[in-house]
Amino acid sequence: MSKIFNIYGTDYHSMTKKLLDESNAIKLVNGSVALKPNLVVSGTPDNGATTHSEILSGCLEYFIDNGVKDLSVIEGSWVAADTMKAMKRAGYDKVCEKYNVPFYDLKRDKTRSVETPIGKIEICCKALDVGLLVNLPVLKGHCQTVMTCALKNLKGCLPDREKRRFHSLGLTKPIAALGAALKNQNRLIIVDNICGDLDFEEGGNPVQTDRIFLGTDPVMIDSYGCGLMGLEIDDVKYIKLAEKFGAGETKFSPENILYLNEPENAKKxxxxxxxxxxxxxxxxxxxxxxxxxxxxxxxxxxxxxxxxxxxxxxxxxxxxxxxxxxxxxxxxxxxxxxxxxxxxxxxxxxxxxxx
Ligand code: SF4
Structure with missing residues (x-):
């Protein structure tokens, strides 16, 4: 059973590096690495919707220090938003420039159809062809699915027409199927639990938490996130379905939840x-x-x-x-x-x- 590592504090860059170090994440790398943050809308991360840029910089520095050469950041914002505008607003342009790493707008990427338990899903090639997809979701509330974290963040790996189709299918089944389709790529998840929104994917009511956690199974990460948010796993319909489709496991035991420090190290x-x-x-x-x-x-x-x-x-x-x-x-x-x-x-x- 995989472990989940937690860390508290406000130096998000160093906290991310420590999580990667302690979990020996480098062993998961085989070839290229792409970071997939949550840039659902154009907004600054302190509003509770998008991944903090310090998590990106911590990841990039860790992988570069450990000799990884083929690094990129990939994302496609939701249908109504401009990805490149969103990446600048979140401060990613400066981070990518500092580490000399390309940012790819997945809205412009080629796609392939992949067979899944609910039929074919069209997925962007940069997500399908990478050696390791590092999923960097924000743990936050969502008006339709109650919460959003690792599994739902993968929706940014779809072209806009497929995102629309997911909504017409009611989200639950396609999100679960997408988790299964990207299981081999998405083997590392670092959750931005810094100030995710109370109940809305677009932010506006951030809840300051100052925690980041890391795991290797998106289903387990979402199940763990439910408890942190006060939810039962059954409240988020796609989690158990994703397990049924083979995307991961809902079960975790307390001894597999590790803490690298105490919350009192975090600011008030x-x-x-x-x-x-x-x-x-x-x-x-x-x-x-x-x-x-x-x-x-x-x-x-x-x-x-x-x-x-x-x-x-x-x-x-x-x-x-x-x-x-x-x-x-x-x-x-x-x-x-x-x-x-x-x-x-x-x-x-x-x-x-x-x-
Ligand atoms: S119990 Fe006390 S030290 Fe622990 S998180 Fe709460 S306020 Fe902080």
């Missing part, structure tokens, strides 16, 4: 705005880590009943009295009469109130 939360600010009105926060706070925000979003609780969270509560009727979030609040274990607990653990 930034002031939330919009929907997120509305969710945390009754939360008593004192020096909470961003990852802990993000779990709570996502739990409050999915389970509004939690809003009636008096909630306490943060390192500042370690040595302070929490009122008897308060609910503590995370190990820092273990002096509360009821507290949810974890450092940080996942959104799912908070929703289930495993006190």
């Amino acid at each position: 939360i930034t002031r939330p705005s919009g929907t997120v600010a509305g969710l945390i009105k009754n939360v008593h926060e004192d020096s909470a880590c961003s990852a802990c706070y993000a779990s709570l925000v996502r739990a409050l979003y999915l389970n509004p009943e939690l809003k009636s609780e008096k909630i306490y969270i943060g390192q500042g509560w370690r040595n302070k009295k929490i009122p008897d009727d308060g609910l503590g979030i995370g190990n820092c609040c273990k002096n509360a009469s009821r507290f949810i274990k974890g450092c940080p607990p996942s959104a799912k653990e908070i929703i289930n109130k495993n006190v």
